[in-house]
Every structure is written in C-alpha cells, then in structure tokens.
Amino acid sequence: MRPTPLFQRLDLQARGLLPALTTFFLVILGLIPWHLPGLAVITPAFTLIAIFFWSIYQPHRLPYWVTFLIGVLQDLLLGMPIGQGALGLLLIQGLVVSQRRFFIAKPFLVVWWGFAMVAPLGGVIAWAIASITRDAFIPVLPVAVQTVVTVLFYPLFGGIFGWLQQKVLQPPS
Amino acid sequence: MPARALVQRFAFALLIAAAIALMIISQSEPGALERLRSGVTDVVTPIVAFFSRPSATVADVVERVESLASIKAENASLRESNDRLMRWQSLALRLQRENDELRQALKVVPDPRATYVTARIAGEAGGPFVRTALLGAGERDGIKKGQAVLGGHGLIGRIVDVGSGSARVLLITDLNSRVPVFIEPHRERAVLAGDNSDTPRLEFLAAEARIAPGDRIVTSGEGGLFPPGLPVGVVGEIGEGQAAVRPYAAWDSLEFVSVLDYELPAPLPATRRAGRFGALP
Structure with a gap:
C-alpha cells in the first residue's frame, strides 16, 4: 500500500474539522442579533442540534474535548458561569453516543423524533445546572418554549449537516 | 478497540470533572476567569459583528419597505408631533432657565456632567x-x-x-x-x-x-x-x-x-x- 501523499492527508484532516467548525458556527449564530420582536426570549439552543447530529454520524470527529472547548467558549461569550454549558453539552453527547447505534441508517423522521426526545432532556439538564448555580428556581416556561423551538429548527440544520457530510466527508473514514 | 473505549470513557469523566471544577471556580472566585472571558470575547466579537451585518441589513430592508407603504400617513403624523414638540421645547427651555435661576439662588451643587x-x-x-x-x-x-x-x-x-x-x-x-x-x-x-x-x-x-x-x-x-x-x-x-x-x-x-x-x-x-x-x- 502506497503512503498517501501529504496534501491528501492534509485535505482529509481539514475535512475532518467539519463537525467542530459547524458547531462553532452555531455558537456564533446564537449570538447574532436578529432584530425581530420577541426572538431573544426563544433563541434556540443551536449547539445542541450540532452536538446531537455529529455525535450520531461522526462521533470520532467531534471528540469530547472539542465539545468541552465549544461549551466553555459558549459560556464565556454568553456571559454564563463558565463550565455550565460545557457540562450540559457533554452529558447530552455522552448519552447520544451511547445510543447512536439505534439512530444510524434510520430515516430522517426517526432521528428527528430522537432529537425531540433528547432536546427536553438537554433543557432539563441546563435548567437544573443553572438553577443550582443561581441557587434559585429559574422560570420553566422559557426553557420549554426554547426546547420546542430548538426541535422545530432541527430539520433545517440536520438537512444542512447531512448535505455537508456527503459533500465534504465523502471519502469516508 | 476496548482500550480506546476505556480511554474515551476516562476522558469523558475527566472533562465532566473539569467542567464542574470550572463552574465552582467561576462561582466562588469570579475575578479569576475574568481576563479569560474578556480576552475570548475580544477575539470573537468581530466575528459575530461580521455575521451580524447581513441580519441587520435584512431587518433594514424589511423596515424600509414597510415604511415606504406608510410614508404619507407617517409624514402627517410627524408634522403633527413636530408642532406639539415645538410647544414642549419652548416650555422646556423656559423651565430650564427658571430651574437654573432657582438652583443658583439656592446654591445647589451641580450634578456631574x-x-x-x-x-x-x-x-x-x-x-x-x-x-x-x-x-x-x-x-x-x-x-x-x-x-x-x-x-x-x-x-x-x-x-x-x-x-x-x-x-x-x-x-x-x-x-x-x-x-x-x-x-x-x-x-x-x-x-x-x-x-x-x-x-x-x-x-x-x-x-x-x-x-x-x-x-x-x-x-x-x-x-x-x-x-x-x-x-x-x-x-x-x-x-x-x-x-x-x-x-x-x-x-x-x-x-x-x-x-x-x-x-x-x-x-x-x-x-x-x-x-x-x-x-x-
């Protein structure tokens, strides 16, 4: 077997960054002011979508430490206690990775249903951590609304990620 | 393969512990990570600002189209409120003058500008x-x-x-x-x-x-x-x-x-x- 040429290896490695880069992009997306009335209240948990998707389809390209760094970055940027979002995302990723065999090669609707099961759990975990760090109960209704909106956004990003995965990561690992 | 799974499980536990440790530090010693926060925010804010421009533009265009439709009615109401505000302005100027004189008479220490x-x-x-x-x-x-x-x-x-x-x-x-x-x-x-x-x-x-x-x-x-x-x-x-x-x-x-x-x-x-x-x- 011939050794792969250098540029090809570099190319493969660069392509392998896709899950991390898209997740980072969703952190940025969550910070963009949309200038739409009422949207701030329901800003979806975009990063949860990316963590869920890549944990199923490319778990080795989104290792736990990357999720940790992205979570910490998000905490720093949102102005939350550092580690709060990282902990929530890691717990969800751990769960999804352990169940990924069930979702692989399943039709889109089944995966979406899976996300609809996981997203409330992500909301509850985030809510519990935030309530503990604040030492007070945080209103539950906004968390529920955010969860519903996040689930509704899943098809959009799931679709984009699926398309990107085919285009960019096609030489499969 | 089991060895790799073991390493992964270990890394997972380690990162969970690190996240909890960070949370405790940022709660009990808020100043400790402040430089990190402002440093990271400094680096990322221009990126966010770059992506914010299109969203601001879209909002702008929507607003402009909306305002074109109602420009006549808006003009009339602006004229009306302009008249009203002019009256308020003359009143405000008079009160300001009066206020200044009274403050001077009472020797009030002025608020910092x-x-x-x-x-x-x-x-x-x-x-x-x-x-x-x-x-x-x-x-x-x-x-x-x-x-x-x-x-x-x-x-x-x-x-x-x-x-x-x-x-x-x-x-x-x-x-x-x-x-x-x-x-x-x-x-x-x-x-x-x-x-x-x-x-x-x-x-x-x-x-x-x-x-x-x-x-x-x-x-x-x-x-x-x-x-x-x-x-x-x-x-x-x-x-x-x-x-x-x-x-x-x-x-x-x-x-x-x-x-x-x-x-x-x-x-x-x-x-x-x-x-x-x-x-x-």
Whole structure:
C-alpha cells in the first residue's frame, strides 16, 4: 500500500474539522442579533442540534474535548458561569453516543423524533445546572418554549449537516 | 478497540470533572476567569459583528419597505408631533432657565456632567438563562465596568465586562439584573428586577405605594450603581406587591447604544459578592 501523499492527508484532516467548525458556527449564530420582536426570549439552543447530529454520524470527529472547548467558549461569550454549558453539552453527547447505534441508517423522521426526545432532556439538564448555580428556581416556561423551538429548527440544520457530510466527508473514514 | 473505549470513557469523566471544577471556580472566585472571558470575547466579537451585518441589513430592508407603504400617513403624523414638540421645547427651555435661576439662588451643587460613547450592538445572548448584549467597543474607547447603557429612549442595562475592543451589557431584563428606581409622580421606591422576559418587574413596592399603569419609571441612583433620573419605562399591569414594566428601549430595533460616562458620587466599596460577573464595580 502506497503512503498517501501529504496534501491528501492534509485535505482529509481539514475535512475532518467539519463537525467542530459547524458547531462553532452555531455558537456564533446564537449570538447574532436578529432584530425581530420577541426572538431573544426563544433563541434556540443551536449547539445542541450540532452536538446531537455529529455525535450520531461522526462521533470520532467531534471528540469530547472539542465539545468541552465549544461549551466553555459558549459560556464565556454568553456571559454564563463558565463550565455550565460545557457540562450540559457533554452529558447530552455522552448519552447520544451511547445510543447512536439505534439512530444510524434510520430515516430522517426517526432521528428527528430522537432529537425531540433528547432536546427536553438537554433543557432539563441546563435548567437544573443553572438553577443550582443561581441557587434559585429559574422560570420553566422559557426553557420549554426554547426546547420546542430548538426541535422545530432541527430539520433545517440536520438537512444542512447531512448535505455537508456527503459533500465534504465523502471519502469516508 | 476496548482500550480506546476505556480511554474515551476516562476522558469523558475527566472533562465532566473539569467542567464542574470550572463552574465552582467561576462561582466562588469570579475575578479569576475574568481576563479569560474578556480576552475570548475580544477575539470573537468581530466575528459575530461580521455575521451580524447581513441580519441587520435584512431587518433594514424589511423596515424600509414597510415604511415606504406608510410614508404619507407617517409624514402627517410627524408634522403633527413636530408642532406639539415645538410647544414642549419652548416650555422646556423656559423651565430650564427658571430651574437654573432657582438652583443658583439656592446654591445647589451641580450634578456631574455625563458624556456618551456610542457603540454598535455586535451580538445578543438570549435564551432562558441569560439576557446580555455584546458591544463592539471596549476599554480603548473609554468604556468602563459599571457604566449605564442607554438605547434609544431609555436604560437598557449596565456594563459588566470589558475587553480592549468589546464589552458585555447585562440587560435590565436579565434574571440577575436589579436596578433601584423611582416611580413618578409620587417618587415611590422599588427595585426593577429582570426575569428574562421582555417585561421586567417592580419588586419591593410598598404595600400602599401610589402607582398607576402608565406612570414613568426612572433610576433612583440609590446604591450608586446608576446616575439618578435615567428614564427606564412605564408601569404596565399591576399585581399583588409587584408590577410589570414596559421598558422605553425598543429591543428588537436596537442597533446602537449609548454608554454613559458618569462620575458616581460615592462608589460602592469593592465587594466579593459571588455572581456571574464577579464583584460589583
């Protein structure tokens, strides 16, 4: 077997960054002011979508430490206690990775249903951590609304990620 | 393969522990990670600002199309309100003169003059847990921790975190925001408390407080966090011991804000109150 040429290896490695880069992009997306009335209240948990998707389809390209760094970055940027979002995302990723065999090669609707099961759990975990760090109960209704909106956004990003995965990561690992 | 799974499981546990450790540190020693936060915010804010431009443009175009449709009616109503405002202006000028003379007669020590820095909102953090905004201006533009931030017609929050080219505003709607206010016209005292919704509440109202929907709310300046008299909003629905507030600042159309530079008469002593943003300025 011939050794792969250098540029090809570099190319493969660069392509392998896709899950991390898209997740980072969703952190940025969550910070963009949309200038739409009422949207701030329901800003979806975009990063949860990316963590869920890549944990199923490319778990080795989104290792736990990357999720940790992205979570910490998000905490720093949102102005939350550092580690709060990282902990929530890691717990969800751990769960999804352990169940990924069930979702692989399943039709889109089944995966979406899976996300609809996981997203409330992500909301509850985030809510519990935030309530503990604040030492007070945080209103539950906004968390529920955010969860519903996040689930509704899943098809959009799931679709984009699926398309990107085919285009960019096609030489499969 | 099992070895790799074991390593992964170990890494997972380690990272969970690291996240918890970070949470404890940032809660108990808020100052420790402050430089990290402002440093990272400094680096990322320009990226967010770059991507924010198109969204601002889209909002702009929508607004412009909408305003084209109603331009005639708007013109008429503007003329009318212009006439009305002119009358108010002459009244205000007369009162100002009178006020100045009376102050002089009473030898009142003048309030320190405030100056502004205008900054673009580069990013916004929403969701159920926080309500903050990122500004594309920081220390090098004269922004300091603790300064009041005004948007359009009223108070929107205060600076809690400054980098060299970015700053974070804790909005008055954030769960952690508490602002001492007066409710005019009877100067009733209350605390404006955010709850992450678009309408913060008035808390610690006296049981017999004389307030009515539509009453104007201004900062009281108590505690020295904000200069007194900044407009905040009007009283909305009144309930048992608390009331909703409709802020003057229009959140959805806010693109620029003014950061107020104001010499506080008596700064609070440095406290080590634990919180998301560390000690109060």
